[in-house]
Amino acid sequence: MSKPIKLSILVEQIHDTIHNRFDGETFWITAEITDLKATHLIKQYRFLQLVEKDGNNIVASINAVFWQSYLKEIDKFEKLTQRNFDNGLEITCKVRVNFTMRYGLKLEVLEIDPSHTLGALELERQRTLERLIKENPKTIRLVDGQYRTLNNSLPLPLVIQNIALITAPDSDGQRDFKNETTKNKYGYSFYIKEFLTTIQGDTAHKLILQQLQLIEKSQEKFDVVVIVRGGGSQTDFKPFEEYDLAKCIATFPIPVLTGIGHDRNTSIVDLMARQHKTPTKVATFILDQNFSFEKNILDLKGRLTDMANDLIESAKTDLREMKRLVKSLSPSSVLNRGFAIITINGKIITNPKDIKLNSQLQTLLKNETIYSTVNKKSQNEKRLDI
């Protein structure tokens, strides 16, 4: 055995070797993130491991770090991909090999290329969508580029009043939605029951699922389920891309309205339900729905009033006409006009042949009756035209 040397001498040789080989060089690599440490309190750096897997086996692994001036790469990545920078994500990044005597070997991450991750996410999203259709052919279909699900084909109630609200406690989404609905200009009231849950992070989709199950089992009858999440910098769409949650919503028996993103985002859950982008827009939609119902009612009432008035007016006119006719035809009107009624022994005579010479006639006039005896009869020379 040769004489032992100091560790520092060996480590220095390693350092020099690595330095000679890698100094000044950068590399683009693709690797999966594991063991990501929480953000350092004063946000100076962030440690993680980068690994390459073959199936479930790790075939290569190395420590890596984002120094303070490169942390903005993570923010940029999250904004672009709508995903939390988190374990399990595969990223393509530019790295530099760094070795220090004190802390050993690390890769310093200098830049992330989000296009690789975006591509991988899109691929995953397509796979999830295809699986949803393939495994639920009766309830999820793609028609003219639109996802028609059992849920988004359910008719909406004409009036939406009882709302099951899935949201995070004390969140912007919760506040926005409740403000818009409770302080509306029409004066409509709503019954909103909140089902509070985390709406971000790895377990969020399971927690949302549990809330949906609670709503389904509830004794209360809800008109709609509303899922909202506040705006701002919240970007993690992952829970809303999960197969289980998407399937549950696609087949949920109460219409689901979502306001979980911003104008340009559509998650898989949005596609399975009715998407209204933001909490405020969901609230506006509900108010519009109720107003259009009320407007229909008011229109109908107006038409009913007009119709009823017309009917009554025309009935009045008809009746007046009848009254006039009956009056003009009544015997008293006839007598008033100077005509007379002739009777013999109380029987009205309409045929002159019934009147013989010496008959006793009673002639009824307006106010008096004339008694007379017939002493002559003759035919009128021409037909009287009176």
Add this chain to the structure above:
Amino acid sequence: MKNDLTYSKAFSELEKLVVQIEDDNIPLDTLADKVKKANELIKFCEIKLRTIEANVNESLSDKTTTGRKKNRN
């Protein structure tokens, strides 16, 4: 006047009576009866019409419509 007489029935009976009264060949002794009957029907129709109008107006007035939707709570 029968209780179950409707406006429509009364009016169509009235129309028939007027046609009969207009007929030149009506025996005069039935004329008075028919005119009397017609006048009764006219009176009935007028009352009925006024009641219908009042009912309709009441139903259409604001106090009986639902107004704003109530909170379930």
